[in-house]
Amino acid sequence: MERLSVRKGGWTEEEDILLRKCVEKYGEGRWHQVPLRAGLNRCRKSCRMRWLSYLKPNIKRGGFSVDEVDLIIRLHKLLGNRQVKMSTSQWALIAGRLPGRTANHVKNYWNTKLRKKKVSTNKDVKSKPEPKSITKATVIKPRPRNFKNISWLREGTPFINVCHPFGDDLCKRYSTMALPPSDNNEVEINITNNNSCLGNGSEIDQEPIKSVFAEENVKGGQKLGTSSMNKNKGITSQLERGSNMVKIQLATRLIVGYRVTDKGELN
């Protein structure tokens, strides 16, 4: 009933004012009450989106800077397209690293500009040899892990490199550093056998990752392995092998070569 009369389409200035006043008065959240409180003939979702994407203070409009675009590309490469785990939020994750940008902004920008670039560049690299054929997937389900020795996480150990189809930008080696607890750090890393991702693919080169899998529970060790998103209280990992993919949930920012400040922001 109410649905039929709900207004759609672009927002007017008057509607923006009403919504802004409402949120300033009652705060964010309880979006189902917002249309009534604000006197708006809009659905809750429409109100929420309008506020979060445009009316909220500090929202940055306009074009993306070179740095922002660079970060989007890097993070998108690392996070990949979330086709399986719907509970995770790729765009929100990326947007979280771009102050003032929303997931919707980032997504639109990617869909209109960057995706095309990527597609065209993928064609360019198509002539390169494919990674070794995908073999039967052996999935190691995530489970809590304790680590006796996590020195490879802390010291200047050369860490995982990520193959980048349109440049070696992400294939540089970065030193590992201890990461503070954070949300949503799951990353999918494509492992090939012949180049940069894990050294040359030898057993030795893969040791850091293997140790994550292999180490059994050890008292007093660093706990790893919970897969519950948004609730990570320590360094966590979710590892899964199969289809030449390893999912690792602790080194996102490390791999792209950014540092985390005390405030949890990226440098």
Added chain:
DNA sequence: AATACCGTCAACCGCCGGGGG
């Protein structure tokens, strides 16, 4: 000048997971 085509982006839709009853 008129029309077609293309790019951008605000907005909508449908689905999912979490939480509360």
Added chain:
DNA sequence: CCCCCCGGCGGTTGACGGTAT
């Protein structure tokens, strides 16, 4: 344990403006 409601997200649409023909 089940159901319902809500918040939130990714995918998609469509309006609009700019450019090409």
